[in-house]
Amino acid sequence: MPINKFERAILKAISHPSYDVKKRYRLERSLKKLKAPLLTPLYRSWDQKVFEGKREILTRVFTPKEDIPKHTIVFFHGGGWVTENIDSYNNICKNLSTYTKSKLISVEYRLAPEHPFPQGFEDCYAVAKQVHQIQAEIGNLPGKIILMGDSAGGNLAAAVALKARDKGEFNVEVQILLYPATYFDHSPSSPFDSIRENGTGYILTAKKICDYMTLYKSTDRDLFNPYFAPLMADDFSNQPRTLIISAEFDPLRDEGEEYGKKLIEAGNEVEIYRMQDALHGYMYLGPRYVHVKKTYDLINRFLNESEGHV
Structure with a gap:
Protein backbone atom coordinates (compact mmCIF):
# COMPACT_ATOMS: atom_id res chain seq x y z
CA MET A 1 0.00 0.00 0.00
CA PRO A 2 1.22 3.55 -0.73
CA ILE A 3 2.17 5.71 2.24
CA ASN A 4 -0.93 7.69 3.28
CA LYS A 5 -1.12 11.26 4.63
CA PHE A 6 -1.21 10.15 8.27
CA GLU A 7 1.86 7.96 7.83
CA ARG A 8 3.69 10.78 6.06
CA ALA A 9 2.95 13.09 9.01
CA ILE A 10 4.41 10.55 11.43
CA LEU A 11 7.51 10.07 9.26
CA LYS A 12 8.04 13.81 9.07
CA ALA A 13 7.78 14.13 12.84
CA ILE A 14 10.44 11.47 13.51
CA SER A 15 12.78 12.65 10.73
CA HIS A 16 13.63 16.00 12.27
CA PRO A 17 16.32 17.83 10.26
CA SER A 18 18.09 19.05 13.42
CA TYR A 19 19.04 15.52 14.56
CA ASP A 20 22.84 15.40 14.74
CA VAL A 21 24.26 11.87 14.50
CA LYS A 22 27.77 13.14 15.25
CA LYS A 23 26.64 14.36 18.68
CA ARG A 24 24.19 11.61 19.53
CA TYR A 25 25.66 8.36 18.18
CA ARG A 26 26.70 7.16 21.65
CA LEU A 27 23.16 7.64 22.96
CA GLU A 28 21.76 5.89 19.89
CA ARG A 29 24.09 2.94 20.49
CA SER A 30 22.98 2.70 24.12
CA LEU A 31 19.30 2.74 23.19
CA LYS A 32 19.81 0.03 20.58
CA LYS A 33 21.68 -2.08 23.11
CA LEU A 34 18.81 -1.76 25.61
CA LYS A 35 16.28 -2.71 22.93
CA ALA A 36 18.33 -5.59 21.48
CA PRO A 37 16.09 -8.67 21.19
CA LEU A 38 16.97 -11.63 23.36
CA LEU A 39 17.92 -14.95 21.83
CA THR A 40 15.25 -17.63 22.03
CA PRO A 41 15.37 -21.45 21.81
CA LEU A 42 13.41 -21.45 18.54
CA TYR A 43 16.64 -21.72 16.57
CA ARG A 44 20.28 -22.59 17.26
CA SER A 45 22.91 -19.89 17.71
CA TRP A 46 26.35 -19.60 19.24
CA ASP A 47 29.16 -17.05 19.39
CA GLN A 48 32.48 -17.81 17.79
CA LYS A 49 35.70 -15.77 17.61
CA VAL A 50 37.70 -15.31 14.44
CA PHE A 51 41.36 -14.39 14.87
CA GLU A 52 43.16 -12.04 12.51
CA GLY A 53 46.68 -11.82 13.86
CA LYS A 54 46.29 -10.80 17.50
CA ARG A 55 42.85 -9.27 16.89
CA GLU A 56 39.67 -11.10 17.90
CA ILE A 57 36.53 -10.63 15.79
CA LEU A 58 33.29 -11.84 17.33
CA THR A 59 30.78 -13.62 15.12
CA ARG A 60 27.38 -15.09 15.92
CA VAL A 61 26.29 -18.18 14.03
CA PHE A 62 22.58 -18.88 13.42
CA THR A 63 21.12 -22.09 12.04
CA PRO A 64 17.45 -23.03 11.50
CA LYS A 65 16.29 -25.53 14.12
CA GLU A 66 13.88 -27.53 11.98
CA ASP A 67 15.72 -27.57 8.65
CA ILE A 68 19.10 -28.67 7.36
CA PRO A 69 20.83 -25.49 6.10
CA LYS A 70 21.07 -25.20 2.32
CA HIS A 71 23.31 -22.13 2.15
CA THR A 72 25.99 -20.28 4.13
CA ILE A 73 25.56 -16.51 4.54
CA VAL A 74 28.26 -14.18 5.89
CA PHE A 75 26.23 -11.19 7.07
CA PHE A 76 27.34 -7.61 7.77
CA HIS A 77 24.87 -5.49 9.73
CA GLY A 78 23.84 -1.92 8.97
CA GLY A 79 23.79 1.13 11.21
CA GLY A 80 25.90 3.64 9.31
CA TRP A 81 29.15 1.89 10.37
CA VAL A 82 28.49 3.57 13.74
CA THR A 83 25.46 2.46 15.79
CA GLU A 84 24.29 -1.15 15.37
CA ASN A 85 25.81 -4.48 16.48
CA ILE A 86 25.18 -8.21 16.30
CA ASP A 87 22.89 -8.05 19.35
CA SER A 88 20.56 -5.46 17.81
CA TYR A 89 20.45 -7.59 14.65
CA ASN A 90 19.50 -10.83 16.42
CA ASN A 91 15.96 -10.89 15.03
CA ILE A 92 16.93 -9.94 11.48
CA CYS A 93 19.64 -12.62 11.40
CA LYS A 94 17.48 -15.25 13.09
CA ASN A 95 14.69 -14.67 10.59
CA LEU A 96 17.04 -14.63 7.60
CA SER A 97 18.51 -17.93 8.76
CA THR A 98 15.08 -19.46 9.31
CA TYR A 99 13.29 -18.24 6.20
CA THR A 100 16.19 -18.88 3.80
CA LYS A 101 17.18 -22.19 5.44
CA SER A 102 20.75 -20.97 5.79
CA LYS A 103 23.63 -21.07 8.21
CA LEU A 104 24.22 -17.37 8.86
CA ILE A 105 27.42 -15.89 10.30
CA SER A 106 26.85 -12.37 11.65
CA VAL A 107 30.01 -10.26 12.03
CA GLU A 108 30.70 -7.86 14.93
CA TYR A 109 33.02 -5.51 13.06
CA ARG A 110 34.63 -2.52 14.76
CA LEU A 111 32.55 0.67 14.72
CA ALA A 112 33.44 4.23 13.80
CA PRO A 113 34.36 6.83 14.88
CA GLU A 114 36.53 5.02 17.44
CA HIS A 115 37.59 2.68 14.64
CA PRO A 116 37.27 4.60 11.35
CA PHE A 117 37.71 3.21 7.84
CA PRO A 118 39.24 0.82 6.99
CA GLN A 119 39.17 -0.95 10.37
CA GLY A 120 35.59 -2.26 10.34
CA PHE A 121 35.93 -3.15 6.68
CA GLU A 122 39.13 -5.10 7.44
CA ASP A 123 37.24 -7.14 10.07
CA CYS A 124 34.57 -8.03 7.51
CA TYR A 125 37.17 -9.00 4.93
CA ALA A 126 39.08 -11.13 7.46
CA VAL A 127 35.96 -13.11 8.43
CA ALA A 128 34.88 -13.63 4.81
CA LYS A 129 38.38 -14.77 3.90
CA GLN A 130 38.56 -17.29 6.74
CA VAL A 131 35.08 -18.68 6.00
CA HIS A 132 36.06 -19.20 2.35
CA GLN A 133 39.34 -20.82 3.40
CA ILE A 134 37.52 -23.22 5.74
CA GLN A 135 35.17 -24.19 2.91
CA ALA A 136 38.08 -24.71 0.52
CA GLU A 137 40.15 -26.74 2.98
CA ILE A 138 37.48 -28.68 4.89
CA GLY A 139 34.28 -28.27 2.90
CA ASN A 140 31.94 -28.58 5.90
CA LEU A 141 29.76 -25.53 5.19
CA PRO A 142 26.44 -25.96 3.38
CA GLY A 143 26.06 -24.73 -0.19
CA LYS A 144 27.81 -21.73 -1.63
CA ILE A 145 29.04 -18.90 0.58
CA ILE A 146 26.98 -15.73 0.14
CA LEU A 147 28.12 -12.28 1.21
CA MET A 148 25.16 -10.25 2.42
CA GLY A 149 24.48 -6.96 4.18
CA ASP A 150 21.94 -4.19 4.51
CA SER A 151 22.64 -0.43 4.24
CA ALA A 152 26.19 0.10 5.55
CA GLY A 153 26.46 -3.69 5.66
CA GLY A 154 25.61 -3.82 1.96
CA ASN A 155 28.42 -1.35 1.39
CA LEU A 156 30.79 -3.62 3.30
CA ALA A 157 29.70 -6.74 1.39
CA ALA A 158 30.27 -5.03 -1.97
CA ALA A 159 33.64 -3.73 -0.82
CA VAL A 160 34.73 -7.17 0.42
CA ALA A 161 33.84 -8.68 -2.96
CA LEU A 162 35.89 -6.00 -4.76
CA LYS A 163 38.92 -6.56 -2.54
CA ALA A 164 38.65 -10.34 -2.85
CA ARG A 165 38.85 -9.90 -6.63
CA ASP A 166 41.71 -7.41 -6.37
CA LYS A 167 43.79 -9.51 -3.95
CA GLY A 168 42.92 -12.89 -5.46
CA GLU A 169 42.79 -14.48 -2.00
CA PHE A 170 39.35 -16.06 -2.37
CA ASN A 171 36.48 -16.15 -4.84
CA VAL A 172 33.11 -14.66 -3.90
CA GLU A 173 30.40 -16.43 -5.90
CA VAL A 174 27.24 -14.70 -4.65
CA GLN A 175 26.38 -11.40 -2.96
CA ILE A 176 23.07 -9.93 -1.78
CA LEU A 177 22.95 -6.20 -1.11
CA LEU A 178 19.89 -4.76 0.64
CA TYR A 179 19.43 -1.00 0.10
CA PRO A 180 23.23 -0.53 0.12
CA ALA A 181 25.28 2.66 0.42
CA THR A 182 27.68 2.73 -2.54
CA TYR A 183 28.60 6.40 -3.07
CA PHE A 184 30.28 9.13 -1.01
CA ASP A 185 28.27 12.31 -1.72
CA HIS A 186 24.83 12.67 -0.15
CA SER A 187 24.67 16.45 -0.23
CA PRO A 188 22.31 18.43 -2.53
CA SER A 189 25.03 18.17 -5.21
CA SER A 190 24.69 14.38 -5.34
CA PRO A 191 24.18 13.00 -8.86
CA PHE A 192 21.33 10.83 -7.58
CA ASP A 193 17.73 12.08 -7.57
CA SER A 194 16.73 9.86 -4.64
CA ILE A 195 18.87 12.02 -2.32
CA ARG A 196 16.73 15.04 -3.18
CA GLU A 197 13.42 13.15 -3.47
CA ASN A 198 13.79 11.07 -0.29
CA GLY A 199 16.46 12.95 1.65
CA THR A 200 13.99 14.42 4.16
CA GLY A 201 10.88 13.04 5.83
CA TYR A 202 11.66 9.31 5.60
CA ILE A 203 13.54 8.58 8.88
CA LEU A 204 16.94 8.11 7.19
CA THR A 205 17.71 11.61 5.98
CA ALA A 206 20.46 12.81 3.65
CA LYS A 207 21.89 14.77 6.59
CA LYS A 208 22.14 11.61 8.71
CA ILE A 209 23.94 9.80 5.89
CA CYS A 210 26.42 12.69 5.61
CA ASP A 211 26.97 12.53 9.38
CA TYR A 212 27.58 8.78 9.26
CA MET A 213 30.05 9.19 6.40
CA THR A 214 31.91 11.89 8.34
CA LEU A 215 32.21 9.59 11.35
CA TYR A 216 33.25 6.61 9.21
CA LYS A 217 36.01 8.20 7.12
CA SER A 218 39.58 8.65 8.33
CA THR A 219 40.43 11.37 5.82
CA ASP A 220 38.79 12.92 2.77
CA ARG A 221 40.95 10.65 0.60
CA ASP A 222 38.76 7.75 1.73
CA LEU A 223 35.84 9.20 -0.21
CA PHE A 224 37.43 8.08 -3.48
CA ASN A 225 38.47 4.65 -2.24
CA PRO A 226 36.29 1.89 -3.79
CA TYR A 227 36.40 -0.05 -0.53
CA PHE A 228 34.77 3.00 1.12
CA ALA A 229 32.45 3.88 -1.78
CA PRO A 230 32.17 0.93 -4.21
CA LEU A 231 30.86 3.12 -7.04
CA MET A 232 34.32 4.72 -7.16
CA ALA A 233 35.87 1.50 -8.49
CA ASP A 234 37.67 1.72 -11.82
CA ASP A 235 36.93 -1.93 -12.60
CA PHE A 236 33.59 -3.67 -11.97
CA SER A 237 34.43 -6.91 -13.77
CA ASN A 238 34.68 -10.40 -12.28
CA ILE A 264 25.88 -5.42 -15.47
CA GLU A 265 27.83 -3.17 -17.87
CA ALA A 266 31.01 -4.99 -16.79
CA GLY A 267 29.50 -8.35 -17.77
CA ASN A 268 28.34 -9.64 -14.38
CA GLU A 269 25.05 -11.42 -13.71
CA VAL A 270 22.90 -9.06 -11.63
CA GLU A 271 19.28 -8.73 -10.56
CA ILE A 272 18.00 -5.35 -9.35
CA TYR A 273 14.63 -5.13 -7.63
CA ARG A 274 13.05 -1.92 -6.32
CA MET A 275 10.74 -2.61 -3.36
CA GLN A 276 7.75 -0.37 -3.97
CA ASP A 277 6.38 1.75 -1.07
CA ALA A 278 9.26 0.65 1.15
CA LEU A 279 11.47 2.73 3.46
CA HIS A 280 15.15 2.29 4.19
CA GLY A 281 15.68 -0.33 6.91
CA TYR A 282 12.37 -2.09 6.38
CA MET A 283 13.89 -5.49 7.30
CA TYR A 284 13.57 -4.43 10.95
CA LEU A 285 9.79 -4.75 10.64
CA GLY A 286 9.79 -8.55 10.82
CA PRO A 287 8.65 -11.49 8.66
CA ARG A 288 4.92 -10.68 8.76
CA TYR A 289 5.46 -7.36 7.01
CA VAL A 290 4.69 -7.56 3.29
CA HIS A 291 8.00 -6.08 2.12
CA VAL A 292 10.00 -8.41 4.34
CA LYS A 293 8.05 -11.45 3.11
CA LYS A 294 8.65 -10.35 -0.47
CA THR A 295 12.36 -9.98 0.28
CA TYR A 296 12.56 -13.54 1.61
CA ASP A 297 10.83 -14.77 -1.55
CA LEU A 298 13.28 -12.86 -3.78
CA ILE A 299 16.31 -14.11 -1.84
CA ASN A 300 15.13 -17.73 -1.84
CA ARG A 301 14.46 -17.72 -5.57
CA PHE A 302 17.82 -16.07 -6.25
CA LEU A 303 19.72 -18.53 -4.00
CA ASN A 304 17.97 -21.55 -5.44
CA GLU A 305 18.84 -20.37 -8.95
CA SER A 306 22.42 -19.71 -7.82
CA GLU A 307 22.78 -23.36 -6.83
CA GLY A 308 22.46 -24.24 -10.50
CA HIS A 309 25.33 -21.95 -11.51
CA VAL A 310 28.85 -23.30 -11.65
Whole structure:
Protein backbone atom coordinates (compact mmCIF):
# COMPACT_ATOMS: atom_id res chain seq x y z
CA MET A 1 0.00 0.00 0.00
CA PRO A 2 1.22 3.55 -0.73
CA ILE A 3 2.17 5.71 2.24
CA ASN A 4 -0.93 7.69 3.28
CA LYS A 5 -1.12 11.26 4.63
CA PHE A 6 -1.21 10.15 8.27
CA GLU A 7 1.86 7.96 7.83
CA ARG A 8 3.69 10.78 6.06
CA ALA A 9 2.95 13.09 9.01
CA ILE A 10 4.41 10.55 11.43
CA LEU A 11 7.51 10.07 9.26
CA LYS A 12 8.04 13.81 9.07
CA ALA A 13 7.78 14.13 12.84
CA ILE A 14 10.44 11.47 13.51
CA SER A 15 12.78 12.65 10.73
CA HIS A 16 13.63 16.00 12.27
CA PRO A 17 16.32 17.83 10.26
CA SER A 18 18.09 19.05 13.42
CA TYR A 19 19.04 15.52 14.56
CA ASP A 20 22.84 15.40 14.74
CA VAL A 21 24.26 11.87 14.50
CA LYS A 22 27.77 13.14 15.25
CA LYS A 23 26.64 14.36 18.68
CA ARG A 24 24.19 11.61 19.53
CA TYR A 25 25.66 8.36 18.18
CA ARG A 26 26.70 7.16 21.65
CA LEU A 27 23.16 7.64 22.96
CA GLU A 28 21.76 5.89 19.89
CA ARG A 29 24.09 2.94 20.49
CA SER A 30 22.98 2.70 24.12
CA LEU A 31 19.30 2.74 23.19
CA LYS A 32 19.81 0.03 20.58
CA LYS A 33 21.68 -2.08 23.11
CA LEU A 34 18.81 -1.76 25.61
CA LYS A 35 16.28 -2.71 22.93
CA ALA A 36 18.33 -5.59 21.48
CA PRO A 37 16.09 -8.67 21.19
CA LEU A 38 16.97 -11.63 23.36
CA LEU A 39 17.92 -14.95 21.83
CA THR A 40 15.25 -17.63 22.03
CA PRO A 41 15.37 -21.45 21.81
CA LEU A 42 13.41 -21.45 18.54
CA TYR A 43 16.64 -21.72 16.57
CA ARG A 44 20.28 -22.59 17.26
CA SER A 45 22.91 -19.89 17.71
CA TRP A 46 26.35 -19.60 19.24
CA ASP A 47 29.16 -17.05 19.39
CA GLN A 48 32.48 -17.81 17.79
CA LYS A 49 35.70 -15.77 17.61
CA VAL A 50 37.70 -15.31 14.44
CA PHE A 51 41.36 -14.39 14.87
CA GLU A 52 43.16 -12.04 12.51
CA GLY A 53 46.68 -11.82 13.86
CA LYS A 54 46.29 -10.80 17.50
CA ARG A 55 42.85 -9.27 16.89
CA GLU A 56 39.67 -11.10 17.90
CA ILE A 57 36.53 -10.63 15.79
CA LEU A 58 33.29 -11.84 17.33
CA THR A 59 30.78 -13.62 15.12
CA ARG A 60 27.38 -15.09 15.92
CA VAL A 61 26.29 -18.18 14.03
CA PHE A 62 22.58 -18.88 13.42
CA THR A 63 21.12 -22.09 12.04
CA PRO A 64 17.45 -23.03 11.50
CA LYS A 65 16.29 -25.53 14.12
CA GLU A 66 13.88 -27.53 11.98
CA ASP A 67 15.72 -27.57 8.65
CA ILE A 68 19.10 -28.67 7.36
CA PRO A 69 20.83 -25.49 6.10
CA LYS A 70 21.07 -25.20 2.32
CA HIS A 71 23.31 -22.13 2.15
CA THR A 72 25.99 -20.28 4.13
CA ILE A 73 25.56 -16.51 4.54
CA VAL A 74 28.26 -14.18 5.89
CA PHE A 75 26.23 -11.19 7.07
CA PHE A 76 27.34 -7.61 7.77
CA HIS A 77 24.87 -5.49 9.73
CA GLY A 78 23.84 -1.92 8.97
CA GLY A 79 23.79 1.13 11.21
CA GLY A 80 25.90 3.64 9.31
CA TRP A 81 29.15 1.89 10.37
CA VAL A 82 28.49 3.57 13.74
CA THR A 83 25.46 2.46 15.79
CA GLU A 84 24.29 -1.15 15.37
CA ASN A 85 25.81 -4.48 16.48
CA ILE A 86 25.18 -8.21 16.30
CA ASP A 87 22.89 -8.05 19.35
CA SER A 88 20.56 -5.46 17.81
CA TYR A 89 20.45 -7.59 14.65
CA ASN A 90 19.50 -10.83 16.42
CA ASN A 91 15.96 -10.89 15.03
CA ILE A 92 16.93 -9.94 11.48
CA CYS A 93 19.64 -12.62 11.40
CA LYS A 94 17.48 -15.25 13.09
CA ASN A 95 14.69 -14.67 10.59
CA LEU A 96 17.04 -14.63 7.60
CA SER A 97 18.51 -17.93 8.76
CA THR A 98 15.08 -19.46 9.31
CA TYR A 99 13.29 -18.24 6.20
CA THR A 100 16.19 -18.88 3.80
CA LYS A 101 17.18 -22.19 5.44
CA SER A 102 20.75 -20.97 5.79
CA LYS A 103 23.63 -21.07 8.21
CA LEU A 104 24.22 -17.37 8.86
CA ILE A 105 27.42 -15.89 10.30
CA SER A 106 26.85 -12.37 11.65
CA VAL A 107 30.01 -10.26 12.03
CA GLU A 108 30.70 -7.86 14.93
CA TYR A 109 33.02 -5.51 13.06
CA ARG A 110 34.63 -2.52 14.76
CA LEU A 111 32.55 0.67 14.72
CA ALA A 112 33.44 4.23 13.80
CA PRO A 113 34.36 6.83 14.88
CA GLU A 114 36.53 5.02 17.44
CA HIS A 115 37.59 2.68 14.64
CA PRO A 116 37.27 4.60 11.35
CA PHE A 117 37.71 3.21 7.84
CA PRO A 118 39.24 0.82 6.99
CA GLN A 119 39.17 -0.95 10.37
CA GLY A 120 35.59 -2.26 10.34
CA PHE A 121 35.93 -3.15 6.68
CA GLU A 122 39.13 -5.10 7.44
CA ASP A 123 37.24 -7.14 10.07
CA CYS A 124 34.57 -8.03 7.51
CA TYR A 125 37.17 -9.00 4.93
CA ALA A 126 39.08 -11.13 7.46
CA VAL A 127 35.96 -13.11 8.43
CA ALA A 128 34.88 -13.63 4.81
CA LYS A 129 38.38 -14.77 3.90
CA GLN A 130 38.56 -17.29 6.74
CA VAL A 131 35.08 -18.68 6.00
CA HIS A 132 36.06 -19.20 2.35
CA GLN A 133 39.34 -20.82 3.40
CA ILE A 134 37.52 -23.22 5.74
CA GLN A 135 35.17 -24.19 2.91
CA ALA A 136 38.08 -24.71 0.52
CA GLU A 137 40.15 -26.74 2.98
CA ILE A 138 37.48 -28.68 4.89
CA GLY A 139 34.28 -28.27 2.90
CA ASN A 140 31.94 -28.58 5.90
CA LEU A 141 29.76 -25.53 5.19
CA PRO A 142 26.44 -25.96 3.38
CA GLY A 143 26.06 -24.73 -0.19
CA LYS A 144 27.81 -21.73 -1.63
CA ILE A 145 29.04 -18.90 0.58
CA ILE A 146 26.98 -15.73 0.14
CA LEU A 147 28.12 -12.28 1.21
CA MET A 148 25.16 -10.25 2.42
CA GLY A 149 24.48 -6.96 4.18
CA ASP A 150 21.94 -4.19 4.51
CA SER A 151 22.64 -0.43 4.24
CA ALA A 152 26.19 0.10 5.55
CA GLY A 153 26.46 -3.69 5.66
CA GLY A 154 25.61 -3.82 1.96
CA ASN A 155 28.42 -1.35 1.39
CA LEU A 156 30.79 -3.62 3.30
CA ALA A 157 29.70 -6.74 1.39
CA ALA A 158 30.27 -5.03 -1.97
CA ALA A 159 33.64 -3.73 -0.82
CA VAL A 160 34.73 -7.17 0.42
CA ALA A 161 33.84 -8.68 -2.96
CA LEU A 162 35.89 -6.00 -4.76
CA LYS A 163 38.92 -6.56 -2.54
CA ALA A 164 38.65 -10.34 -2.85
CA ARG A 165 38.85 -9.90 -6.63
CA ASP A 166 41.71 -7.41 -6.37
CA LYS A 167 43.79 -9.51 -3.95
CA GLY A 168 42.92 -12.89 -5.46
CA GLU A 169 42.79 -14.48 -2.00
CA PHE A 170 39.35 -16.06 -2.37
CA ASN A 171 36.48 -16.15 -4.84
CA VAL A 172 33.11 -14.66 -3.90
CA GLU A 173 30.40 -16.43 -5.90
CA VAL A 174 27.24 -14.70 -4.65
CA GLN A 175 26.38 -11.40 -2.96
CA ILE A 176 23.07 -9.93 -1.78
CA LEU A 177 22.95 -6.20 -1.11
CA LEU A 178 19.89 -4.76 0.64
CA TYR A 179 19.43 -1.00 0.10
CA PRO A 180 23.23 -0.53 0.12
CA ALA A 181 25.28 2.66 0.42
CA THR A 182 27.68 2.73 -2.54
CA TYR A 183 28.60 6.40 -3.07
CA PHE A 184 30.28 9.13 -1.01
CA ASP A 185 28.27 12.31 -1.72
CA HIS A 186 24.83 12.67 -0.15
CA SER A 187 24.67 16.45 -0.23
CA PRO A 188 22.31 18.43 -2.53
CA SER A 189 25.03 18.17 -5.21
CA SER A 190 24.69 14.38 -5.34
CA PRO A 191 24.18 13.00 -8.86
CA PHE A 192 21.33 10.83 -7.58
CA ASP A 193 17.73 12.08 -7.57
CA SER A 194 16.73 9.86 -4.64
CA ILE A 195 18.87 12.02 -2.32
CA ARG A 196 16.73 15.04 -3.18
CA GLU A 197 13.42 13.15 -3.47
CA ASN A 198 13.79 11.07 -0.29
CA GLY A 199 16.46 12.95 1.65
CA THR A 200 13.99 14.42 4.16
CA GLY A 201 10.88 13.04 5.83
CA TYR A 202 11.66 9.31 5.60
CA ILE A 203 13.54 8.58 8.88
CA LEU A 204 16.94 8.11 7.19
CA THR A 205 17.71 11.61 5.98
CA ALA A 206 20.46 12.81 3.65
CA LYS A 207 21.89 14.77 6.59
CA LYS A 208 22.14 11.61 8.71
CA ILE A 209 23.94 9.80 5.89
CA CYS A 210 26.42 12.69 5.61
CA ASP A 211 26.97 12.53 9.38
CA TYR A 212 27.58 8.78 9.26
CA MET A 213 30.05 9.19 6.40
CA THR A 214 31.91 11.89 8.34
CA LEU A 215 32.21 9.59 11.35
CA TYR A 216 33.25 6.61 9.21
CA LYS A 217 36.01 8.20 7.12
CA SER A 218 39.58 8.65 8.33
CA THR A 219 40.43 11.37 5.82
CA ASP A 220 38.79 12.92 2.77
CA ARG A 221 40.95 10.65 0.60
CA ASP A 222 38.76 7.75 1.73
CA LEU A 223 35.84 9.20 -0.21
CA PHE A 224 37.43 8.08 -3.48
CA ASN A 225 38.47 4.65 -2.24
CA PRO A 226 36.29 1.89 -3.79
CA TYR A 227 36.40 -0.05 -0.53
CA PHE A 228 34.77 3.00 1.12
CA ALA A 229 32.45 3.88 -1.78
CA PRO A 230 32.17 0.93 -4.21
CA LEU A 231 30.86 3.12 -7.04
CA MET A 232 34.32 4.72 -7.16
CA ALA A 233 35.87 1.50 -8.49
CA ASP A 234 37.67 1.72 -11.82
CA ASP A 235 36.93 -1.93 -12.60
CA PHE A 236 33.59 -3.67 -11.97
CA SER A 237 34.43 -6.91 -13.77
CA ASN A 238 34.68 -10.40 -12.28
CA GLN A 239 32.19 -9.77 -9.52
CA PRO A 240 29.83 -12.32 -7.97
CA ARG A 241 26.34 -13.13 -9.08
CA THR A 242 24.47 -10.28 -7.40
CA LEU A 243 21.01 -9.47 -6.07
CA ILE A 244 20.38 -5.82 -5.17
CA ILE A 245 17.12 -4.84 -3.48
CA SER A 246 16.47 -1.12 -3.14
CA ALA A 247 13.61 0.69 -1.37
CA GLU A 248 11.40 3.22 -3.17
CA PHE A 249 11.43 5.90 -0.45
CA ASP A 250 15.12 5.54 0.43
CA PRO A 251 17.70 8.28 -0.21
CA LEU A 252 20.18 5.48 -1.04
CA ARG A 253 17.86 3.96 -3.68
CA ASP A 254 19.51 5.30 -6.84
CA GLU A 255 23.14 4.69 -5.86
CA GLY A 256 22.37 1.08 -4.98
CA GLU A 257 20.66 0.55 -8.32
CA GLU A 258 23.48 2.37 -10.13
CA TYR A 259 25.99 -0.04 -8.61
CA GLY A 260 24.00 -2.91 -10.07
CA LYS A 261 23.99 -1.22 -13.48
CA LYS A 262 27.78 -0.80 -13.34
CA LEU A 263 28.16 -4.49 -12.55
CA ILE A 264 25.88 -5.42 -15.47
CA GLU A 265 27.83 -3.17 -17.87
CA ALA A 266 31.01 -4.99 -16.79
CA GLY A 267 29.50 -8.35 -17.77
CA ASN A 268 28.34 -9.64 -14.38
CA GLU A 269 25.05 -11.42 -13.71
CA VAL A 270 22.90 -9.06 -11.63
CA GLU A 271 19.28 -8.73 -10.56
CA ILE A 272 18.00 -5.35 -9.35
CA TYR A 273 14.63 -5.13 -7.63
CA ARG A 274 13.05 -1.92 -6.32
CA MET A 275 10.74 -2.61 -3.36
CA GLN A 276 7.75 -0.37 -3.97
CA ASP A 277 6.38 1.75 -1.07
CA ALA A 278 9.26 0.65 1.15
CA LEU A 279 11.47 2.73 3.46
CA HIS A 280 15.15 2.29 4.19
CA GLY A 281 15.68 -0.33 6.91
CA TYR A 282 12.37 -2.09 6.38
CA MET A 283 13.89 -5.49 7.30
CA TYR A 284 13.57 -4.43 10.95
CA LEU A 285 9.79 -4.75 10.64
CA GLY A 286 9.79 -8.55 10.82
CA PRO A 287 8.65 -11.49 8.66
CA ARG A 288 4.92 -10.68 8.76
CA TYR A 289 5.46 -7.36 7.01
CA VAL A 290 4.69 -7.56 3.29
CA HIS A 291 8.00 -6.08 2.12
CA VAL A 292 10.00 -8.41 4.34
CA LYS A 293 8.05 -11.45 3.11
CA LYS A 294 8.65 -10.35 -0.47
CA THR A 295 12.36 -9.98 0.28
CA TYR A 296 12.56 -13.54 1.61
CA ASP A 297 10.83 -14.77 -1.55
CA LEU A 298 13.28 -12.86 -3.78
CA ILE A 299 16.31 -14.11 -1.84
CA ASN A 300 15.13 -17.73 -1.84
CA ARG A 301 14.46 -17.72 -5.57
CA PHE A 302 17.82 -16.07 -6.25
CA LEU A 303 19.72 -18.53 -4.00
CA ASN A 304 17.97 -21.55 -5.44
CA GLU A 305 18.84 -20.37 -8.95
CA SER A 306 22.42 -19.71 -7.82
CA GLU A 307 22.78 -23.36 -6.83
CA GLY A 308 22.46 -24.24 -10.50
CA HIS A 309 25.33 -21.95 -11.51
CA VAL A 310 28.85 -23.30 -11.65
